[in-house]
Amino acid sequence: MAQWEPISDALYATEIHHCDLCGKMLVKRLWRVESEGKSLKFCDARCERTWFDYWLPRYGKP
Numbered sequence: 001m002a003q004w005e006p007i008s009d010a011l012y013a014t015e016i017h018h019c020d021l022c023g024k025m026l027v028k029r030l031w032r033v034e035s036e037g038k039s040l041k042f043c044d045a046r047c048e049r050t051w052f053d054y055w056l057p058r059y060g061k062p
């Protein structure tokens with residue numbers, strides 16, 4: 001399951017979000033993915049695809 005999630009740009013919102021794949025700082029919105037009980041966030045669906053197609057099979061599992 002994946003969906004866009006808005007990020008509050010209010011001054012009191014101090015939490016900074018980074019893409020779980022490329023580490024880019026996320027502003028305005030993030031691509032939220034729920035997978036195997038974990039909550040991941042990405043720049044967009046492209047980073048999500050790279051995560052599942054490339055990163056996870058190579059580095060994500062022992």
Ligand SMILES: [Zn+2]
Nearest residue numbers: 019022043047
């Ligand atoms: Zn990214």
